[in-house]
Amino acid sequence: MRPGVAMKALSKPKAVTIYEVARRAGVSIATVSRALRDSSLVTEATRDRVRAAAEELNFRPSRLGRSLAEGRHAANGIVFPDLVGPYYAEVVLGYEEVAADLGHSVLILATHGRRDAAAQVLDLASRVDGMAIMGNTVADDVVHTIAAARLPLVLLARPPVAGVDTIRTRNEQTAAELAAHLAEHGHRRVVFLGDPAASPDVAGRLAGLTAGLRAAGLPAPTAIPTGLDVTSGEDATRRLLARRGRRPDAIVCANDEVALGVHLAVGATGLHIPTDLAVTGWDDVFAARFAGLTTVGQPMRELGATAARWLHERIAQHQEEEQDPPHAVRRRVLPTRLVVRRSCGAHSPEV
Amino acid sequence: MRPGVAMKALSKPKAVTIYEVARRAGVSIATVSRALRDSSLVTEATRDRVRAAAEELNFRPSRLGRSLAEGRHAANGIVFPDLVGPYYAEVVLGYEEVAADLGHSVLILATHGRRDAAAQVLDLASRVDGMAIMGNTVADDVVHTIAAARLPLVLLARPPVAGVDTIRTRNEQTAAELAAHLAEHGHRRVVFLGDPAASPDVAGRLAGLTAGLRAAGLPAPTAIPTGLDVTSGEDATRRLLARRGRRPDAIVCANDEVALGVHLAVGATGLHIPTDLAVTGWDDVFAARFAGLTTVGQPMRELGATAARWLHERIAQHQEEEQDPPHAVRRRVLPTRLVVRRSCGAHSPEV
């Protein structure tokens, strides 16, 4: 035994290819390919022989070779701002589950507000047969670029772009309901915590709130731009309560984490929710239930699942159809529902 | 204008390839490749010409072509059971963030307890340069198969496998601390809600609890196999409280969702936590704070981040090094910490 040779043999482990299987089975690579893909064009005997050879060599076909030849990735992607908080995780979960069932691998990309997000999204585009893009992740021109390249696309929780499917959840209308509810409970001075510029959803909620308050004969809410996490909610609340002048009697938050931050900060001051101050959130995250937070529930799982389903259809159409007229652009707004708990001053025992 | 031709032109949109860029720029494809990848082997003039041509044609290099030629995917994967609950989402987030920073795309795969999980994982293996596998997703033999194929691998929250890196969080020791804490508060009759067979983590927690109680001179806990979600916790609690005989005075749960389920079910009976019954969870999810739940915090983000970092190192080593001796197998157990809140009977004002 020559040690030098043994050493060499271990370096750069090459994967087993279809050629080796062919040689071992004594057939051509074409036959191997057919045998392994259950083509009816091979004798049972040959197929078994090939199978055995593949088995012995522990052959796993290269995805790259396959995809290049087939002209498809059998994978698709989803782009979201971040995975912090339950909201995006739920959407991604709904997406992954459906996509996997439909035979696609799933690539995820969290942009984290990075400046080079566009480049990352473009890179992702080169790895998939289609992708879903959520909220405020990339600018419209990037979406246009990708759409122009004819990559199947679905937009989530984002303003529509011409020619591209879009799914959103209802913001304005339910926010108006929330406003009406607050008005009924006698709240007059309403503050909104959230940055409408940060996300289309937030903007919609503020718009609906404003409209709802107006309809109840109340003044527009004071909007205070705030991040979407707990800490932002706490900080904003501390600043707000430290201000001189009349205290607001209701704080409507852009999402539940902010509202829970408010909850914590208010608790620390000795003020009581909802007696001294009403607080509401949005999303109905798991924790909202335990904090008794009035909020708005939205079908996050379904949002992701629908996106995956639509995307699948677009991809299938893209790959199969020869004639051009693609079916009409789809738009859908999923319903949301007001979830009343203690924090808004209601006295229903609902939990 | 001939409509027929125009129609035809629209079907099967072919992507722009390097050949067209080459033709347009009046150079060879080799030069295009070099120019676009900032090789020092091209004149500035040529490079600019190529760049311009690429720009005009809106050329995006094919990932498949590139990867096939380079022999790497520039992508890696993470396998987890599900994305339900905050735990896995956090781990995946930590993973994605680091992996993206290191230039890898991320493929996710939730096995959802499917029977064909092994096949899915094997498929994933053919799409990545390395992968992280969490908890109870696939059997050890699948892990062995993948490891044998020399695909870089990191195991998460899972018993070690020979030759493969593993990262876990501390279970036994902290569970024993928890037991001691409960004993101090005078709890004697302890029930454990969770299925040790379901996950190595759960088994570790039960083992630590048992050891801790024994050390305090108390009998072993009664273990009731339970799922890991809220509903399972509620159901188990209802059954437990309906049983005749002495009620337990502490329920230790395998994770926070179960504990919060207990919380809800107990609340519905009119019993009071912690006066009538102590309850503890595990994970310190966001909601635990608002439910006043005593639990154990673990660094989920860091778990994912570390996995991504280790995997990156393994991949780099795998692709670059010629000589064989790979560096030693790594094992790490990340620390966890007891988070005492109201639900265990402590009277600390901590929130």
Next chain:
DNA sequence: TTGAAAGCGATACCAA
């Protein structure tokens, strides 16, 4: 500095 051509690992067409 540039170009021709040999891979990379499959699929699928066309003959045999």
Next chain:
DNA sequence: TTGGTATCGCTTTCAA
């Protein structure tokens, strides 16, 4: 039914 071979789109020697 099988085999030979072109093809997918790129990277990277090897020559010029």
